[in-house]
Amino acid sequence: MSEADCPECGAGVDLHDDVEVGEILDCGTCGAELEVLAAEPPELDTAPELEEDWGE
Amino acid sequence: MKIGILYSRIRQDEKLLLNELRDRDHEIEKIDVRKHQFGLDGTTADVDDLDIVVDRCLSTSRSLYATRFIDHYGVPVVNSPETADVCADKAKNSLALDAAGVPTPDTKLAFTVDSAMDAIESFGYPCVLKPVVGSWGRLMAKIDSESAAEAILEHKKVLGHYEHKVFYVQEFVDKPGRDIRVLATDGEPVAAMTRSSDHWLTNAAKGGDTAGFELDDTALDLVEKASDAVGGGLLGVDLMEVGGEESGEYTVHEINHTVEFKALNGCVDVDVPGTVVDWLETKANEATPEATQ
Known part of the structure; x- marks a missing residue:
């Protein structure tokens, strides 16, 4: 388990050991959706907004 | 095998796949399509020695183009760009199913508000209006009345993308919940x-x-x-x-x-990711017989 700062509110966000680059996490403090930019060392950024052509 | 994964977001689905692939000691090349360029002679992504590429793009437009370019480089890709092209577009999807004799809801395509209104009236109420490209149930409209139809068509007319002026009207199937x-x-x-x-x-x-x-x-x-x-x-x-x-x-x-x-x-x-990886291994071996298990 590692920790990174939420880019929205600055609170600490826990990252599990199996976290993947490209995964989306929720900040437990402000609820922002965050994208994992790097796992080691952990780096987070605000996740992209939903776009019209997203889906399956 | 060495497998590439086209992605821009790792959902739980991709994580299940990645974990299964790693458990089987396959080499994985994660390709974030947002970070690469795809040229006529090659790409900045490292795809040359991949046995197979699996498209897991969340974005339909990226999926369509990235698979087309990967295929152009001669690298096996699933799903194929041809499959993606048909599945990504509901109108093409309907035509393909009908041509194959697969029962599919009756559908009409119209290009103007007036002709879409005629199509809606021909089905009667309720009927369904869908975007030709879209997923997760977004922008789907069950139309219950003439006044609702007029309002929805007017809204679609002023939406930005030209695809919203392609009106995909379908019979409403009264499914059992x-x-x-x-x-x-x-x-x-x-x-x-x-x-x-x-x-x-x-x-x-x-x-x-x-x-x-x-x-x-x-x-x-x-x-x-x-x-x-x-x-x-x-x-x-x-x-x-x-x-x-x-x-x-x-x-x-x-x-x-x-x-x-x-x-x-x-x-x-069923072990869903395990079965999917079984299939990917088979596809990789069919495409590249020397691909190691």
Whole structure:
């Protein structure tokens, strides 16, 4: 388990050991959706907004 | 094998796949399509020595172009760009199913508000208006009246993208509060589930309740035909029961080419990611016989 700062509110966000680059996490403090930019060392950024052509 | 994964977001589905691939000691090249360029002679992504690439792009437009370019470089890619092209567009999807003799909801395409209104009136109320490209039940409209139709068409007319001026009008199928999602590899079902809701949209993405479902011979046949109709691959085939639950009569309303399976994996006893990776290994070996297991 590692920790990174939420880019929205600055609170600490826990990252599990199996976290993947490209995964989306929720900040437990402000609820922002965050994208994992790097796992080691952990780096987070605000996740992209939903776009019209997203889906399956 | 060495496998590339096209992605821009790692969902639980991709994580299930990645974990299964790593458990089997496959080499993985994660390709974030946002970070690369795709040229006529090659790409900045490291694809040259890949045995196979699997498209898991969340964005349909990126999926369509990235697979087309990967295919151009001679690297095996699933699903194929041809399959993606048909599945990504509901109109092409309907045409492919109809051409293959697979029952599918009656559909009309119109290009102006007036002709769309005529199409709606020809179906009567309720009927359904869908975007030709879209997923997760977004921008789907069940039209219950003439006044609702006029309002929805006016709204669509002023939406930005030209695709909103392609009006895809469909008969409303009175399904029994659920539809059926089948995950299939080249027409062979991996597992199936029902998606139930009090809402007319039963998509799992819309919060529909899921439960495992046993396919009968008719459904098995339709899944195989539907898969063949779009060129095969790893697909989510969606069926509705016509005439009530367990009527044994179905209509196929959609085939998805970057299918999500986390909900399915959570409600059936089948090892879904394991079965998908079995299939990927087979495809890699067919395309590149020297690909190591």
